[in-house]
Amino acid sequence: MKLIRTHLFIFLAVLGLFACKKDAAIDLDKLVQVDSAQMTKGAIVTVSRDTTTVTYGNVEAKFSQTSTCFPSSEVFAFSASGVALPAGGYYSWQFGDGNIATGATTTHSYQAAGSFVVTLMVMANANNMLAKVSFGVKALGQQTKPEASFTTKFDFPQNLNYVTFNSTSSINQGDIVQFKYNWGDGTEHISSVGLVRHEFPKAINDSTYSVKLTILSNSGCSDDTTIRLTIPGRYNIKGKFKTESFDACTNERILFTAEAENVPSGAVYEWDFSDGTGVRTGNPIMYKYKFPNDYDVIMSVKLNGREIYRTNKLVNAKGENPKPTAKFEETLVWDYPTTQRWSFNSRSTIPTSTIDSYQWSFGNGNTNNEFYSFIETVYNKEATSKTYTVQLIVTGNGCTDTARKTITIPPR
Template sequence: MKQLSVLFLVGFMAILLFSCKKEADIDLDKLVQVDSVQITKGAIVTVARDTTIVTYGNVEAKFSQTSTCYPSKEVFTFSASGVGLPAGGYYSWSFGDGNIANGATTTHSYQAAGSFVVTLMVMANANNMLAKVSFGVKALGQQTKPEAIFTTKFDFPQNINYVTFNSASSINQGDIIQFKYNWGDGTEYISSVGLVRHEFPKKVNDTSYAVKLTVLSNFGCTDDTTVQVTIPGMYSIKGKFKTESIDACTNERILFTAEAENVPTGAVYEWDFSDGTGPRTGNPILYKYKHPNDYDVIMTIKLNGREIYKTNKLVNSKGENPRPKAVFEETLVWDYPTSQRWSFNSKSTIPTSTIDSYHWNFGNGNTNNEFYSFIETSYNKETIGKSYTVQLIVTGNGCADTARKTITIPPK
């Protein structure tokens, strides 16, 4: 990384200046030695490992830089040599960003990326410059570490093992030039773009993979992040569910029990009873309907929030108050010397439905099972008075209720 600075040198300029005024006790010609060839060709630049050396005559400037990748901070180190300075002499540096420093060795950091012209001045004193060497450096600045981020999306319903990965990685300075995905299934993929897709192996059970993304910037900095990706298993579930009605005609509740095979451990049973109350979970599960009806009940099996099986069937419910109430009135229609005729009028009701049948037993051996809510029958008089129990059974919603009354026939 440190050698890269040589590749970005924006040019080199070396100018040797001699003061018009010479101090009587200093031989300035001996301090800075430049021959005609060097003056013609300018500065000489060499690279030794991670250090760049700029020479002009016997003036030598060296610089190197540290990595900008976190947790490092890019720092340039500059050093000057080659001249035996007189008493009071010094080296002065101008870094091209408005900052200066003095000393044979100094350090400097650039806050922003860019190309800068660094100038080294050899000073006999504050008013007498012996030589000046200028050269370019390429600074990467600070905050060059990328941040690795990516999202996943299962956007191929026909192939749940095929997953889309989209990098949302960013960098403050520079560009991300490489995206390396390690899928966690023994394979990896390197791309120059952040949007890639991968097909994971098909397995019977849900399988989680630690997917790792490593991003590389053009400055050589890297960052990585790992996300757990769960690939759904291919489950061969089959079966339905059974229902059992409890206290159907008094306080109906229906017990739903799944009868499914090959259901994985940890699966959740979710029920939609199709009456607008929303899903419920459990197995078995007891449920009470408010209204009588045929309901299309849906049982869904989920694992880790994902649907892995679904089945349904119609279920009949009697609802609340399904049982009819049997009531009737009796009326003497006429009275003959040898017989009496009575009428019976049903006042039976059912709260949530309609009555399906009327079953009359008049107690005198006569019955009627036709759909009559109003009916008449005759009783013969005997030598002594006699009582008869009249019974009405009404049905509705599959439930029944019975009402009884006693009538007395006088003797003839």
């Protein structure tokens, strides 16, 4: 005897004829003819394609089930035959989940997965049961289609070709029993767990792979999803950048130009000028600093949003208004018959920094470069009056300015 497939379970076959009150016009014993040997051996189960038949005496119950995978909903179809029912007779079904139905044919859907005992009763009327047979069915329930999804992570900074994949797939009912990853590089991996790692081939340039995950549930339903994953290339970039200053002491602008080798086409240059104004892109790029300082400028090369190279160097900037303004006041300190003493007091300014040096020239051959903002000098009187040009040169931010005045020394 060919038995039922393994996914269908026979829980109970039987239970025989019950003694019942006979109707004078109908011989109830002839409706169900079962000898004692068949009752002892129980029901006979046969399977043909997608239909299972349970035979008990001359009572025959058949059932089949549809696929539970979305968009289908699992539905069991039941039918009963083999008995010429008397007037008022009927077939009664109990589905093992608390639901019942009547009729030679009926359908039923189980909401949850599980094994259920279905009972078919042949009824002469509501009070008289002619025969009863029970058999088991295995339901997969509803909403058993899985939803495939997964995440990727570069867990190993020293080897960006080695990637972690973690399935975040879900299913409402049942279990996911298989995870199949197709890496897009000609290889694939099948596993019973969703967390796996894969090392992609090493390449000089960035390589993009279509990674596909296909999942399979214990109900035979499947789903898949694909994402594109870029594996970083190994670029042999070398070099830094150069700077060129324009109009340094009036309206300074600095031109930054990359001098890097082996930069792939499509790469983007990003500049952090380290003054808190954010990142700029371009090459070459002109930039103007507001304040004088030494700035640690960072140049990054990015490809597809990923940094593939970085270099930096200190750049001196003069900022806005870097040039000092030279100015001084002169005062006659004393006047003797043969000499005069004069004092000179610098009133020079610089907007964004400090003055670095004062260089005095008094026109009489005397000079002083010792960082005096206030200084005195003596002039000798001669036979006639004489005019001298006093000059102050101030330096700041590497820029200079000059102020001049003339004084006249009277004759002695």
